[in-house]
Amino acid sequence: MSRLIERLLIPTDASDGALSGARHGIALASRTGADVHVLSVVEVGHGPSEYDDDLLSSLEAQADEAVDAVAELARAHDEKLEVTTAVRRGVPFQSIREYANRREIDVIAMGTKGRTGIDRILLGSVTENVLRTARTPVLAVPPNADAPALEDVAFERFLLPTDGSDGAEIAAEWGIALADRLGSTVHALSALDPSPFSALGEEDEVPEALEHRGEAAVASVRERASEVGVDATGSIESGSPTDVVLASAADRDVDLIVMGTHGRTGVGQWFLGSVTENVVRQADVPVFCVPVSAESP
Known part of the structure; x- marks a missing residue:
């Protein structure tokens, strides 16, 4: 029997809001048999980067940590889950949409609030832009919807x-x-x-x-x-x-x-x-x- 959801994408920046989205995404993937993709986007514009190479490297290292943390959470919850991680540079909502299209993602699960300030990777506005442009369903999770544990989702x-x-x-x-x-x-x-x-x-x-x-x-x-x-x-x-x-x-x-x-x-x-x-x-x-x-x- 074919799976209802085959591939589920979780964008993350390690913020509390993003982790709330991740927990719900992992729970949904586990209960529907979906593979999990975890993506973190280091925000850069279309033109020359506003960051120097050292800062970009630091931001990418943080992004790597963010996706690894979600991947570990997913595997700890359900060892049968297939988890793929990725880090990209770009405009966050565009990178999320492009990744979803190329990987034939069925559902995107993300928090409605993320980081703010110069170190931001994922913002609440990113979720709204994804909602307006995504071709697939989006599970939008507010921070106060978080559960104490994945089992409680x-x-x-x-x-x-x-x-x-x-x-x-x-x-x-x-x-x-x-x-x-x-x-x-x-x-x-x-x-x-x-x-x-x-x-x-x-x-x-x-x-x-x-x-x-x-x-x-x-x-x-x-x-x-x-x-x-x-x-x-x-x-x-x-x-x-x-x-x-x-x-x-x-x-x-x-x-x-x-x-x-x-x-x-x-x-x-x-x-x-x-x-x-x-x-x-x-x-x-x-x-x-x-x-x-x-x-x-």
Whole structure:
């Protein structure tokens, strides 16, 4: 049987934020049978380097230590894991994206916060740039989502926001496939945001149309989950999409939010790339972000 995830990439700079991402990435790789790639990027621009050779050598030595630490953590957790390490020079998010493309990476797991200052290798903004440009899903892990030990990393309860768009549909496919593999439960969520219609003077009719669309989107996710034996519930809630997703995640004590990076556009929009970015910035749990260009799992 083919593996759900064959190759998982963990970018690191040895910061606490990056290590939080690494722990979740290792746990996910171990439980899905994926090979682990660990990458550290020494940041240099397109032009002449701002660093002299001695400083670059020192930064590369730190990067080597960073990838070795994650590799040792992975092997100590699961001796069956195949681990590959690499250090690159370049613009961090571009180097991460290029490595992922060349190595046919299936999932990128990274922290949302990294180092700051002159010795930075990985920044929070790097994660956002990877989210905007990656062709594969990105597991974005906030620092406060860290677990005391790898064994404590949980993937038991998933939240799947949906609006029925292509972006939400591919995200739901990934969420259900992961839940099936990991023995997780899922909760499908549709947010009703009537604010775009307030200027149209159709406060009564438009929310009803939104509700019907939300019901259909949630029902679709639940039906697909049921087909593969995944326990799924669903709800429709009113309010700002970002606020609704964050509140539902907290109320339901979920371990993972799975959502697309792009959804509906136009006057009926509720689920946009900006919503995903806002959720990633504010969530207390990891967010598994799926681009519409991602292949089905």
